[in-house]
Amino acid sequence: MRNYLLNIWNLVDPIYYRLSHLNYLPEKNILRVKLTRYKGRSVILSDGTVINKNDFLIKIHLHNAVLLKELKQIKSDLRRGRFVFQAVRESLPSLVLFIQQHPQVKQIKGIIGITTLNKGANHLGFEIIPITNFFYKWFKWASFLPISLLSRTNSYKHPTPPSYLFMSKDGLTSRYKGP
Numbered sequence: 001m002r003n004y005l006l007n008i009w010n011l012v013d014p015i016y017y018r019l020s021h022l023n024y025l026p027e028k029n030i031l032r033v034k035l036t037r038y039k040g041r042s043v044i045l046s047d048g049t050v051i052n053k054n055d056f057l058i059k060i061h062l063h064n065a066v067l068l069k070e071l072k073q074i075k076s077d078l079r080r081g082r083f084v085f086q087a088v089r090e091s092l093p094s095l096v097l098f099i100q101q102h103p104q105v106k107q108i109k110g111i112i113g114i115t116t117l118n119k120g121a122n123h124l125g126f127e128i129i130p131i132t133n134f135f136y137k138w139f140k141w142a143s144f145l146p147i148s149l150l151s152r153t154n155s156y157k158h159p160t161p162p163s164y165l166f167m168s169k170d171g172l173t174s175r176y177k178g179p
Contacts, residue, residue: 022061025098029091030084032061033098038112040164045127049168051109058099060113060165062088085120092124092176099169111172113165116144125175126165137162 022032036059043051051057067084074080099108115121118128131137140162 023098025091025094027094029094030063030067030087031091031095032063033058033095033111034061035059035102035104035108036112041132043129043164043166045110045166045168045171047168047171049109049170051112051166055109056104056107057110057112058095058102058108060095060111062113062115062117081119084117085124089124092172096173096176099172108169110166110168114140114162115165116141116160116162118160118163118165121165125171126167129164129166131162131164 022034025031025033036057037054038051038057039053042053045051062084067087070083070087071080074083095111099105099111102108113126114131118126121128131140144162
């Protein structure tokens, strides 16, 4: 059943990619990105960067179709977590290059992601900010439910609520210089 659902996911993914206006990063990596305007409450990051409503950010998305294909081979939850951590870490230098070459590089303040996979994200340089809007948090949790169910190795885990992941452009650039 899981393989059947993964095949359907792989068929639907190119449609999602087109509709969501995502960009692939240079070189092989696990991230897809797009320029977005932030719509949440103001956030002050630890390096002093202030993210306000309508600021430009690069929104990062895990390439779930590729991720699920790779995770299918890994049985241990600990190894799965390490794989995702490593894949994201290896993708961030390409993200630096993408931002540096973006026509709106001067207006981009940082990167943002929304995920339930926030364990260890601080070791990558992300700041984890809880989503405070109940309806938006519920909507994101529901949208992550299919990937969560497809990626599990055991039958039940208490779901982690989705959170924002932020990193300033300067923090990203200083930590991941680019390829």
